[in-house]
Amino acid sequence: MLCEPLITRFHEYISQ
DSSP: OOHHHHHHHHHHHHOO
């Protein structure tokens, strides 16, 4: 997985 903050934010958003 990429370490980009945008990707992380998106992932956390869809994970909820």
